[in-house]
Amino acid sequence: MADENVKPKKKKKMTAGSLFFTIIFIIGIALFATSFFIVDETEQAVITRFGKYYKTLGPGLQFKLPFGIDKSYSVPIKIIQTEQFGFKTLKEGQTNRYLNNITKESTMLTGDLNIVDVEWSIQYRIKDPVAWLFNVKETRQTIRDISQAVVNNLVGDRAILDVMTSERSAIQNTAVTLMNENFNALGLGIEVNTVQLQNVVPPKGVQDAFEDINKAEQDKNRFINEGKEAYNTEIPKTQGEADQQVLIAQGYASERINKAKGDVARFNAVYDEYRKSSGITRERLYLETMETIFKSQKNSTLIDKNLDNMLPVKNLSNTTGGNQ
Secondary structure, X not given: OOOOXXXXXXXXXXXXXXXXXXXXXXXHHHHHHHHEEEEOOOEEEEEEEOOEEEEEEOOEEEEOOOOOOEEEEEEEOOOOEEEEEXXXXXXXXXXOEEEOOOHHHHEEEOOOOOEEEEEEEEEEXXXXXXXXXXOOOOHHHHHHHHHXXXXXXXXXXXXXXXXXXXXXXXXXXXXXXHHHHHHHHHOOOEXXXXXXXXXXXXXXXXXXXXXXXXXXXXXXXXXHHHHHHHHHHHHHHHHHHHHHHHHHHHHHHHHHHHHHHHHHHHHHHHHHHHHHOHHHHHHHHHHHHHHHHHHOOOOOEEOOOOOOOOOOOEEOOOOOOOOO
């Protein structure tokens, strides 16, 4: 049986001081939570005060007035963003799956009144976070509408074969310029970096014929490249052979000139000796000439031209000494 003399314990009541400190603590947490925030390296934070733009802050730990007086909006200014037209990526990873044949976006009319399906994508970056947040309300839809209008206009100015082959690069480069002009005029605050035509194909009914034309165009370009390669191979070779022949001719010319100069010098030397003693020089030249003539001859006989009958003077074939 419980002791009736034991009195029950009374609950302690929170004092006014404890309640005050608790309220202060909660307010401090709320103050800290609504005053400090972190901006990522790829972002900038746009601060509004009472709903009006106040300032822009960079990456790191930042401060703003609490309790909704200042509000921050993080804008990814360093991230390249992509919009796709005529197809949609369903799964990112090593292999991408695409939802193709979005004909509402991809079907276009070319300049020669043919139908073509064009799938393309754009890549852009936000360069002005304030303009991005406040100048245009439907930013993504605006980007898509202008991009589609630009590409439709460029495709509509060209023949279908040009769009499929030689004009693809021109369309991509011109589209970048025109899109940026339109976005700057609207003050959208973005810059388009790349326009890429992913797939350009004719309607299914004539697709095989256009593929044959495309293959023929590729073969033509391949033959042209092979011809240029052969040209670049043969021309330097031929040029080298021509230079070699020129050098040989120049060497031969130099040799003939030097020999001629030597002959002239030798003739002048003989002529000087001839002037000093013409008789002796004439006889020596005669003997040297006869020796040169008969040196290469075999079975030759010297005769006296004044005799009626041939009288051997010397049988040159007799090396041991014959009849005189």
